[in-house]
Amino acid sequence: MSTKQSANFRNISLVDFIALIFLVVFSMAILPSFLRQPINPSPRSEARQYIASINKGQQAYYYENGEFSNNIPDLGLGIELETRNYSYKIKEINSKNAIATATNKHNLPYYYQRRYLPFFGKRLPFYRRIHLPKIHLKSYSGIVYLKDGTTQTMICETDEPSLTAPDNFQSFDQCPLGSSAL
Secondary structure, three states, X not given: OHHHHHHHHHXXXXXXXXXXXXXXXXXXXXXXXXXXXXXXXXXXXXXXXXHHXXXXXXXXXXXXXXXXXXXXXXXXXOOOOEOOOEEEEEEEEOOOEEEEEEEEOOOOOEEEEEEEOOXXXXXXXXXXXXXXXXXXXXXXXXXXXXXXXXXEEEEEEEOOOOOOOOOOOOOOOOOOOXXXXX
Protein backbone atom coordinates (compact mmCIF):
# COMPACT_ATOMS: atom_id res chain seq x y z
CA MET A 1 0.00 0.00 0.00
CA SER A 2 2.79 2.42 0.79
CA THR A 3 4.37 1.73 -2.61
CA LYS A 4 1.13 2.71 -4.30
CA GLN A 5 0.95 6.03 -2.41
CA SER A 6 4.54 6.88 -3.17
CA ALA A 7 3.97 5.98 -6.80
CA ASN A 8 1.09 8.53 -6.97
CA PHE A 9 3.29 11.17 -5.38
CA ARG A 10 5.96 10.64 -8.02
CA ASN A 11 3.45 11.35 -10.78
CA ILE A 12 3.32 15.08 -9.87
CA SER A 13 5.10 17.06 -12.54
CA LEU A 14 7.64 19.77 -11.81
CA VAL A 15 5.29 22.45 -13.25
CA ASP A 16 2.49 21.37 -10.89
CA PHE A 17 4.88 21.43 -7.93
CA ILE A 18 6.15 24.93 -8.80
CA ALA A 19 2.56 26.18 -9.24
CA LEU A 20 1.63 24.73 -5.85
CA ILE A 21 4.62 26.39 -4.15
CA PHE A 22 3.78 29.71 -5.84
CA LEU A 23 0.16 29.47 -4.69
CA VAL A 24 1.18 28.76 -1.09
CA VAL A 25 3.71 31.60 -0.97
CA PHE A 26 1.32 34.02 -2.65
CA SER A 27 -1.51 33.21 -0.23
CA MET A 28 0.85 33.54 2.76
CA ALA A 29 1.87 37.00 1.57
CA ILE A 30 -1.57 38.33 0.64
CA LEU A 31 -3.96 36.73 3.15
CA PRO A 32 -2.70 38.52 6.30
CA SER A 33 -3.24 41.93 4.73
CA PHE A 34 -6.88 41.05 4.03
CA LEU A 35 -7.38 39.76 7.57
CA ARG A 36 -5.94 42.92 9.15
CA GLN A 37 -8.24 45.32 7.33
CA PRO A 38 -10.82 46.82 9.65
CA ILE A 39 -14.45 46.44 8.77
CA ASN A 40 -15.72 49.98 8.35
CA PRO A 41 -19.44 50.54 8.27
CA SER A 42 -20.73 52.89 5.64
CA PRO A 43 -20.70 56.54 6.73
CA ARG A 44 -24.45 56.81 6.28
CA SER A 45 -25.16 53.91 8.61
CA GLU A 46 -22.75 55.44 11.14
CA ALA A 47 -24.72 58.69 11.17
CA ARG A 48 -28.05 56.89 11.44
CA GLN A 49 -26.81 54.77 14.36
CA TYR A 50 -25.36 57.77 16.18
CA ILE A 51 -28.55 59.81 15.81
CA ALA A 52 -30.67 56.85 16.93
CA SER A 53 -28.37 56.41 19.96
CA ILE A 54 -28.62 60.11 20.81
CA ASN A 55 -32.44 59.89 20.56
CA LYS A 56 -32.52 56.86 22.89
CA GLY A 57 -30.12 58.61 25.26
CA GLN A 58 -32.38 61.67 25.33
CA GLN A 59 -35.36 59.47 26.17
CA ALA A 60 -33.48 57.84 29.05
CA TYR A 61 -32.19 61.20 30.27
CA TYR A 62 -35.73 62.62 30.23
CA TYR A 63 -37.11 59.70 32.25
CA GLU A 64 -34.36 60.13 34.86
CA ASN A 65 -34.21 63.94 35.09
CA GLY A 66 -37.54 65.23 33.78
CA GLU A 67 -35.85 67.33 31.08
CA PHE A 68 -33.81 66.90 27.91
CA SER A 69 -30.03 67.29 27.89
CA ASN A 70 -28.22 69.97 25.90
CA ASN A 71 -24.92 68.10 25.99
CA ILE A 72 -24.19 64.78 24.26
CA PRO A 73 -21.59 63.57 26.82
CA ASP A 74 -24.22 63.95 29.58
CA LEU A 75 -26.24 61.20 27.86
CA GLY A 76 -23.53 58.67 28.74
CA LEU A 77 -23.34 57.12 25.28
CA GLY A 78 -19.58 57.25 24.77
CA ILE A 79 -19.83 58.44 21.17
CA GLU A 80 -17.45 60.87 19.51
CA LEU A 81 -18.71 64.35 18.67
CA GLU A 82 -16.52 64.47 15.54
CA THR A 83 -15.85 61.54 13.24
CA ARG A 84 -14.16 61.41 9.88
CA ASN A 85 -17.38 62.13 8.00
CA TYR A 86 -19.81 63.78 10.42
CA SER A 87 -20.07 66.35 13.18
CA TYR A 88 -22.68 65.62 15.88
CA LYS A 89 -24.38 68.15 18.15
CA ILE A 90 -27.59 68.91 19.96
CA LYS A 91 -28.97 71.81 18.00
CA GLU A 92 -32.05 72.89 19.92
CA ILE A 93 -33.63 72.01 23.20
CA ASN A 94 -36.72 73.14 25.06
CA SER A 95 -39.21 71.58 27.47
CA LYS A 96 -41.08 69.76 24.69
CA ASN A 97 -38.36 68.56 22.31
CA ALA A 98 -34.66 68.11 21.61
CA ILE A 99 -33.06 68.08 18.15
CA ALA A 100 -29.73 66.38 17.42
CA THR A 101 -27.93 66.74 14.09
CA ALA A 102 -25.32 64.83 12.10
CA THR A 103 -23.75 67.27 9.65
CA ASN A 104 -21.72 66.14 6.66
CA LYS A 105 -18.14 67.46 6.94
CA HIS A 106 -16.99 66.83 3.35
CA ASN A 107 -16.96 70.31 1.93
CA LEU A 108 -13.50 70.13 0.33
CA PRO A 109 -12.64 67.69 -2.46
CA TYR A 110 -9.06 67.39 -1.16
CA TYR A 111 -6.79 67.57 1.88
CA TYR A 112 -3.07 68.20 2.38
CA GLN A 113 -0.64 65.53 3.54
CA ARG A 114 2.87 66.21 4.81
CA ARG A 115 5.77 64.84 2.78
CA TYR A 116 8.34 62.57 4.44
CA LEU A 117 11.84 61.57 3.42
CA PRO A 118 11.72 57.91 2.35
CA PHE A 119 13.22 55.36 4.78
CA PHE A 120 14.15 58.03 7.35
CA GLY A 121 10.74 59.39 8.35
CA LYS A 122 12.00 62.97 8.38
CA ARG A 123 9.34 65.56 7.62
CA LEU A 124 9.95 67.81 4.67
CA PRO A 125 8.61 71.36 4.38
CA PHE A 126 6.36 70.30 1.51
CA TYR A 127 2.77 69.15 1.36
CA ARG A 128 1.01 66.94 -1.13
CA ARG A 129 -2.58 67.56 -2.20
CA ILE A 130 -4.65 64.39 -1.89
CA HIS A 131 -7.91 64.34 -3.82
CA LEU A 132 -10.76 62.63 -2.04
CA PRO A 133 -13.14 60.37 -3.88
CA LYS A 134 -16.51 61.95 -4.42
CA ILE A 135 -18.45 61.19 -1.31
CA HIS A 136 -22.02 62.29 -1.53
CA LEU A 137 -23.18 62.14 2.06
CA LYS A 138 -26.53 63.24 3.32
CA SER A 139 -27.01 65.01 6.63
CA TYR A 140 -29.35 63.76 9.36
CA SER A 141 -31.34 65.08 12.26
CA GLY A 142 -33.18 63.36 15.04
CA ILE A 143 -35.93 64.76 17.20
CA VAL A 144 -37.22 63.54 20.55
CA TYR A 145 -40.53 65.07 21.56
CA LEU A 146 -43.27 64.64 24.15
CA LYS A 147 -46.62 63.35 22.99
CA ASP A 148 -49.35 62.50 25.50
CA GLY A 149 -46.81 62.27 28.33
CA THR A 150 -44.45 59.85 26.53
CA THR A 151 -41.38 60.54 24.45
CA GLN A 152 -41.42 59.84 20.72
CA THR A 153 -38.50 59.90 18.28
CA MET A 154 -38.00 60.50 14.59
CA ILE A 155 -34.94 60.60 12.30
CA CYS A 156 -34.88 62.69 9.13
CA GLU A 157 -32.46 62.46 6.21
CA THR A 158 -31.86 65.17 3.62
CA ASP A 159 -33.16 64.24 0.19
CA GLU A 160 -29.93 65.38 -1.50
CA PRO A 161 -26.31 65.39 -0.27
CA SER A 162 -26.01 68.40 2.01
CA LEU A 163 -23.63 70.22 4.35
CA THR A 164 -26.49 71.32 6.62
CA ALA A 165 -28.77 69.10 8.66
CA PRO A 166 -32.56 69.55 8.52
CA ASP A 167 -33.30 71.18 11.87
CA ASN A 168 -36.20 73.56 11.22
CA PHE A 169 -39.06 71.32 12.34
CA GLN A 170 -42.47 72.96 11.89
CA SER A 171 -44.27 69.99 13.41
CA PHE A 172 -42.92 67.23 15.62
CA ASP A 173 -44.25 64.44 13.46
CA GLN A 174 -43.10 65.79 10.06
CA CYS A 175 -39.62 66.19 8.66
CA PRO A 176 -38.53 69.65 7.47
CA LEU A 177 -38.73 70.54 3.77
CA GLY A 178 -35.98 68.89 1.74
CA SER A 179 -35.82 65.85 4.00
CA SER A 180 -37.71 62.64 4.60
CA ALA A 181 -38.26 60.34 7.55
CA LEU A 182 -36.37 57.08 7.93
